[in-house]
Amino acid sequence: MNTHEQIVDVLVIGGGTAGPMAAVKAKQANPKLNVLLLEKANVKRSGAISMGMDGLNNAVVPGFATPEQYVREITAANDGIVNQKTVMAYARNSYDMIEELDRWGVKFEKDETGDYAMRKVHHVGTYVLPMPQGHDIKKVLYRQLKRTRVEITNRLVATRLILGEDGRVAGTFAFDCRTGDFHVVRAKSVVLCTGAAGRLGLPSSGYLFGTYENPTNAGDGYSMALHAGAELSGIECFQINxxxxxxxxxxxxxxxxxxxxxxxxxxxxxxxxxxxxxxxxxxxxxxxxxxxxxxxxxxxxxxxxxxxxxxxxxxxxxxxxxxxxxxxxxxxxxxxxxxxxxxSEIGLCSGHSASGVWVDEHARTTVPGLHAAGDLACVPHNYMLGAFVYGRLAGESAAAYSQSNELAPVPLDQLEAERTRVWAPLGRTDGLQPNQVEYKLRRLVNDYLQPPKATRKMEIGLAHFETIRGDLDRISAAGPHELMRAMEVHAIRDCAEMAARASLYRTESRWGLYHARVDFPQRDDANWLTHVQVAQ
CATH class of the missing domain: 3.90.700.10 (Succinate dehydrogenase/fumarate reductase flavoprotein, catalytic domain)
Structure with missing residues (x-):
């Protein structure tokens, strides 16, 4: 197996919904930039919208809702704990994004006059816009990637972000899930768009991949952000559907x-x-x-x-x-x-809940040069349209950052340490199979974290997750594809620990079933009307 090195201006990790938009917008901001979109599957059919989407849940269309009204609705839906600047940034850019997607060829339902055929679901405001032909949305995105000449690399699995000596993000480490080759991608700015942590809890069917969320979204980005020193927020606010x-x-x-x-x-x-x-x-x-x-x-x-x-x-x-x-x-x-x-089983997802990497209204995380968008970014109830909006904001901000900053200097020992960690399962001939460790881990998540939450159960769960940390060093992989599954188990374990620690820290009940605590059954605005941040 070989090691490959590459330098780009803007690196986008994740080719589902937000990622292609971020890459296109970074390239449009400055066509001279070298923009790379890195995807562990194939960009043509990857992510939560790989088979299309039937509508927009949160379209803020003039005449049907206002940005201010939408922010009030989301604030109420999330029990008062939202960064209103980020929600407002979405709301103000929502309609422009719908019109742009319309021009690109996304088919929205319209009435006989050509106006958007909005549908009412909530008592206040009208936000649902059907997409009867939404199965073509990935094709539309792919055409834009080709038109703007974004460089695409498929089958590369990102494992850890590269950090510069000054604390700035400096790219990512990855490996090819077909050949096992190790890749070092240096970048001036990075956009994480890796989707939800969909393989956290185990579905009632017992199938590892029978999840509500796209099962390829295993929480990779949550783990990468954590190890890079970024703050995450709302992790105790689970996604349950x-x-x-x-x-x-x-x-x-x-x-x-x-x-x-x-x-x-x-x-x-x-x-x-x-x-x-x-x-x-x-x-x-x-x-x-x-x-x-x-x-x-x-x-x-x-x-x-x-x-x-x-x-x-x-x-x-x-x-x-x-x-x-x-x-x-x-x-x-x-x-x-x-x-x-x-x-459904529990997961982490800001797109449907509020658990994600902390970002500001420009999609910037707390790590200089690192941005996040889509289900991964902490913008509550963002859904697909929010992924597009924040993909745009992230791409434009990442492009600007890359133009005003040079590559961050990187300690030489980072590369060797990560390559050794990633390749280690391939060298174990008699280790634990990734699917066995994953099944055990996710059964423990169900047993000890599934709401209603109890303090002692979560404490026991934490102890089990720490034990599984040792199991990670015993996982073997028969080939590069199984190596991808092994690395995903690392990410799932990180998400499980974060979910337990954040849930234990918030000693109240909030967000209905998402964070219902048996031993702290009441909502406590006097002490807990605040975000809980998780960082390493």
């Missing part, structure tokens, strides 16, 4: 709600009172499951045939196109009976 039972996909209330679908208990009754898809709503969902009124269902069987056909076309062709085959295999027909729902 309603989903179709035994299927790794959302219930899609944002799609079905405007058509008349709703969440019902076993009696067919509505029971959700909360206006937000948030921890408060998930608490209502959990309580109904625990009561004699469960299970919980998605109710569509009262709708007209034409309406159900429209819903099926949207849900079975975008984001999770396997959904139709799943229902067919179960003998489930929306017309004949309600569809059973359940609660």
């Amino acid at each position: 309603p989903l179709i039972k035994d299927y790794n996909g959302p219930a899609c209330a944002y799609v079905t709600g405007p058509f008349g679908g709703y969440t019902a208990n076993a009696k067919g009754e509505r029971f959700i009172e909360c206006d937000y898809w948030s921890g408060q709503m998930m608490m209502e969902f959990w309580r109904e499951l625990q009561s004699g009124n469960g299970p919980v269902f998605l109710k569509l069987d009262h709708l007209a045939e034409e309406t159900i056909a429209t819903i099926e076309h949207i849900l079975h062709t975008n984001e999770r196109p396997s959904r139709g085959r799943f229902h067919e295999g179960r003998g489930t027909d929306y017309r004949e009976r309600m569809v059973e729902m359940h609660i």
Whole structure:
């Protein structure tokens, strides 16, 4: 195996949603810059939107909502703990981004006059914009990458950020998951866009990759940011979602709600009172499951045939196109009976919750030269459109930073230490298999961190996570692809420890089910109306 070195101006890690936007915007800011987009899969089909998306959940469109109104809504949804500057930066750039995506070729639903066909879900404000042909969104992004001449490298797995002697970010270490070759990418500025920590908890199906979030998003960026010295925030605010039972996909209330679908208990009754898809709503969902009124269902069987056909076309062709085959295999027909729902495993994701790398309104982290965008960046309830907006802000800011700063000097011992750590599993002939360690780790996450949270359980969990730290030094890999899985286990363990420590630190309950503590059941604004930061 070989070692390759490369120098660029702007390095973007992650080719899903925010990453391509960041790379395009950095290149547009200055076409002379050498911009590299690094992806561990293939940029053409990677990330949470690899199979498209059926709509925007948080479109701030003039005439339907204002930026100020949106900030109030998100502040309320997140129990008052938000950086309002970052949320406002999203809200003010939301409509411009929609129009730009429209010009690029993303197909949004429009009415007979050509205006955006907004749909109302919340009591206040109208934020949902359907995308019936959203399956093409990755193709649209890829065309823009080629037009702007962004350099793309696929199958490179980033492992640790390179730090300069002065504390600035200086690039990343990575390896090729096909050949095992080690790569050193030096950069003046870096944008982390690696998505959520989707493989934290273990789904009820027991499948390692049967997660609500894209399972390739294993928390790599959270771990890299932590080891680089960046601050993370809201890690105790878990992501938990309603989903179709035994299927790794959302219930899609944002799609079905405007058509008349709703969440019902076993009696067919509505029971959700909360206006937000948030921890408060998930608490209502959990309580109904625990009561004699469960299970919980998605109710569509009262709708007209034409309406159900429209819903099926949207849900079975975008984001999770396997959904139709799943229902067919179960003998489930929306017309004949309600569809059973359940609660997802826990994860970390600012796009749907509030747990991520701390950024300001320009997507800058606390490490000079390092930016973050998308589900990884701590901008609560940012969703896909927020990933695009913050991808743009990050790309433009990273371009500006790279033009005013030289490469940071790097200690020589960093390279050898990381290469030794990364290649070590390949040299172990009789070690632990990555999937075995991962299964054990994520079962422990379920056993000790799944809300409602209890102090003693989380303390025991922390002790187990520390034990697994030792197991990491015994993992073996039969080849480069399995080496990727081994390195992902390192990241999952880091996320589990951060989740436990942040949850123990906040001695109150907040965000509904996301941070419900059995021994501190009340919300305590007097002492805890504040962010909790995690740093190494």
